[in-house]
Amino acid sequence: MFDWIYGLPTWLGFVLVTGVGVGLSCGGILATRGLVHRVFGPEPGRNEQVTMVLTVGGVFYGLLLGLVAAATYQAFDAAQGQVSDEAAAIGTLYREVSAYPEPERGVLRQDLTDYTGNLLTVAFPDLRDGIDPPGGTAIVGRFQGHLLAFQPQTKSQEIVHAAAIDQFAKFDELRRHRIDAGSGGIPDVLWWVILLGAGVNLALLCMFSVSEPAAHLILGGLFAFFLGTMIFLIAEMDFPFRGDLRVDPGPVQSMYVNVMGGT
Template sequence: MFTWMYQLPTWAGFVVITGVSVLLVSVGILLARPLVHKLFGPEPGRNEQVTMVLTVGGVFYGLLLGLVAAATYQSFDTAQNLVADEAAAIGTLYREVSAYPEPQRGVLQQDLADYTDNLLTVAFPGLREGEDPPGGTALVTRFQGDLLAFQPQTRAQEIVHQAAIEQFAQFDEERRHRINASAGGLPNVLWYVIVLGAMVNLVLVCLFSLSGRGAHLLLGGLFAFFLGTMIFLIAAMDYPFRGDLSVTPDPVVTMYHNVMGR
């Protein structure tokens, strides 16, 4: 629902979401103040009706936002760990094939280096733009073909070859988990509930009756700003591989330099 935000710098998305929230509540306060007395009657007790609804609804809505924010952050953190796991699996596999005789050693190491280079220069930039470049699959298939084409000649080569095949299976599994994580995101129906709940809470804030218009605007603006900040936080981490605030390929870069020496 908020995928448009990934096309903007992080600060711009924050300003848009919080700014719209503050603008809506400010306009709502200015328009609702003349009607509050007619709707809820004179003081005392004018705010008690609104407070009752806002307290009950706010508790459930705050709980919803908290749970969604925690789940979104957990998904983001899991995605970062998956990148680290894939990088570790590639590095281990690269060291496994270094025990192969030439020319198989050079071919297999070059296959892994090509895949890692594609991951850094094509896959991650594409994921940041919301795309899923398919080139990595072809490179993995090429490596698999070269690996399985090797015929061990000694018992030691058989042991190394078996270990390499098992490590390749581990790498392919980690890669698949990372790809699946890149397609995550909250269901649209949950976003509808979050936005609808925010609108209800903003309307209730507009229906409060305060003697000073400036104080009403200040308190309502602060509430709207906080609400917008929470929604921005959830939206920014909803797709962990998209936008400026996304999972970084730093573990892959470190492995590429330290293990492969590239």
């Protein structure tokens, strides 16, 4: 639902989301002050009625926002960990195939170098735009074919080959987890609940009785700004590989330079 936010700078997305919330809150307060007075009657006692509803609804809505924000951050942090784990697995696999004899050693190392280069120059930039490029899968398939085609000739080669196959399986599993982490996201129905809950809370805020319009606008604006900040934070971290606030490929770059000798 918030896919458009990833095409904007972080500061601009923040200004738009919070600005819309503050604008709706202040506009609603100005537009409904007279209507609220006519519907709810004189000021004494009105706030108690609104407070009762806002307190009950606000508790459940705040709990929902908190749980969604926590889950989104955990998913974002897990995606960063999966990138680090995949980089470590590639580096370990690269060192293990370095014990193979030539020409298999050069072929397998080149496959892993090609995969890592593709990850840095193609996959991560495409993931930022919401595209899952297939090139990495083709390179992994090529590496698997070369790895399984090797026939050990000595006992030490059998040990190295078995370890390399086990490490490849681990790497492939971590790679799938990283790909799955980028294709998640909050379901649209949950986004509608979040937005509807924000609208209900802002509507209840408009029903408060504050004698000074300026004070009512300030209170309403601050409340809407807080809601907008929470919604922006959830939206920005919803897809961990997209937007400016995205998972850093630094671990892969570091492994590429330090283990493979890339630049």
